[in-house]
Amino acid sequence: MRKIAVLYSGNSHQHRTFYEPKYKAYLHKIVYLPELSSTTLDDVDVLIVPSQLHQRQVSKNLDIIMGVVNRGGTIVALGAQSQNWFPGHNWEFRPTNFWWWLEKDAKSGLILRQPEHDLFRYINLLDATWHYHGVFFPPVGAETLIEVDGDGAIMYIDKVSTPGTLIMTTLDPEYHYGSYFMPATERFLTGFLPWLAEGSI
Amino acid sequence: MTNHYSHDLKTPSFLFVDSGTYFGSQTTRKEQENPDTYVIDIYDLPSYDLSPHKILVIDGFADQHLLLQQSEQIRQFLDQGNILLFSGNLFLSWLPGASLFVPKTIHHHSDYNVHFHHPHPIFEGVEADNLTYNKGVSGFFARGHHPIPHQAEVLLTLEGGEPITYIDRYSTKGTILVHSGSNLLGYSMRSNTSGRIGTQLKAWLYEEYEQISKRRITS
Known part of the structure; x- marks a missing residue:
């Protein structure tokens, strides 16, 4: 089982998600972001960078965070990427349509690009379907797993931009689950964390 | 007196x-342009002198470990006759008198219905349905509550009577307003009556500050 750590900015939704026993069971370490500079990540295989961290502290500690991929480990970045913390994602803002499912012949617009990928033994497209805050245009050589039909990617795996692996998704399941909001996000986390721990990445 | 007056103008x-x-970040940018408001980074709180301000505004994205560490600073600010507006879900005991957030178990979407406990100037002219529903969908406003301290004044409840918004004038010498949802000051510029809250809340906060000052003079 891979050792997974998650960065934690001490807010209520992160607390609810990361300390929920069924998810905490997959977390080797919950790293309080203000203490990151005095914490070792050397024993960590996968570092989750959730969507609602204190952004200036992330920027300040970027060398430590990128150290995980630079030594061959994996970083999972959740949510919008309005900062250039991780290389090559080419994130573009999209106005969030919270309401697509109320429309006639509702379609989320999301499609699986690689339905045979190991991740989809753990989650299905509906588990990854709520809304998104933007899209990525990943670098050549990255594998797109979920994309918006006719637009960019909302989840991809990049093994070309760094010596390690970047798993980038615009989805923010830890925010919604921790805010008691959006049931699909619970199914997403229930499959996604075991895949990170033991699946084929 | 002149100095005092000019200080008030500047702070x-x-x-x-x-x-x-x-x-x-969107709220932060908005507040940075607001002449009534000074914005500080949460991690600057320990070294910051709160006393020139009257109303402290904290939302649900704040680091509650830091707030717990600074709970004495926050209590002192309140005991000086000031006001704290907290909107969010408490999971640590840093707020005087307050209990931790209790999520609501939802059996039906009507469980999220918002009710006025009694009329209050903050919600004057606001329709309850405009709080409950957003494009016909409920659940955005509050998804649980904080059990209230002794003598607190309840403003809003959920369908089962759970108090989601209350005012506490007894746990400290100031006033605490707790709302178990997103920043109540953010309810402005909306297409329905919920947009009245931001302005009315602000007016009420100023008025409440004056009332606290009077209470202190008479007590």
Whole structure:
């Protein structure tokens, strides 16, 4: 089982998600972001960078965070990427349509690009379907797993931009689950964390 | 007196605590342009003198471990006759008199219905349905509550009577307003009556500050 750590900015939704026993069971370490500079990540295989961290502290500690991929480990970045913390994602803002499912012949617009990928033994497209805050245009050589039909990617795996692996998704399941909001996000986390721990990445 | 007056002119009444998060950044930018409000980074709180301000505003993206560490500073600010507006879900005991957030078990979407406990100027002219529903969907406003301290004044409840918004004038010498949802000051510029809350809340906060000052003089 891979050792997974998650960065934690001490807010209520992160607390609810990361300390929920069924998810905490997959977390080797919950790293309080203000203490990151005095914490070792050397024993960590996968570092989750959730969507609602204190952004200036992330920027300040970027060398430590990128150290995980630079030594061959994996970083999972959740949510919008309005900062250039991780290389090559080419994130573009999209106005969030919270309401697509109320429309006639509702379609989320999301499609699986690689339905045979190991991740989809753990989650299905509906588990990854709520809304998104933007899209990525990943670098050549990255594998797109979920994309918006006719637009960019909302989840991809990049093994070309760094010596390690970047798993980038615009989805923010830890925010919604921790805010008691959006049931699909619970199914997403229930499959996604075991895949990170033991699946084929 | 002249000095005191000019100090009041220069020091914004509101102090908004910036969580530093992406979702908080829109509010932070808005508050930075607001002449009534001074914005500080949450991690600057320990070295910051709160006393020139009247109203401390903290939202649900704030680091509650830091707030717990600073709970004495926050209590002192309140005991000086000031006001704290907290909107969010408490999971640590840093707020005087307050209990931890209790999520609501939802059996039906009507469980999220918002009710006025009694009329209050903050919600004057606001229709309850405009709080409950957003494009016909409920659940955005509050998804649980904080059990109230002794003698608190309840403003809003959920369908089962759970108090989601209350005023506490007894746990400290100031006033605490707790709302178990998103920043109540953010309810402005909306297409329905919920947009009245921001302005009315602000007016009420100023008025409440004056009332606290009077209470202190007479007590």
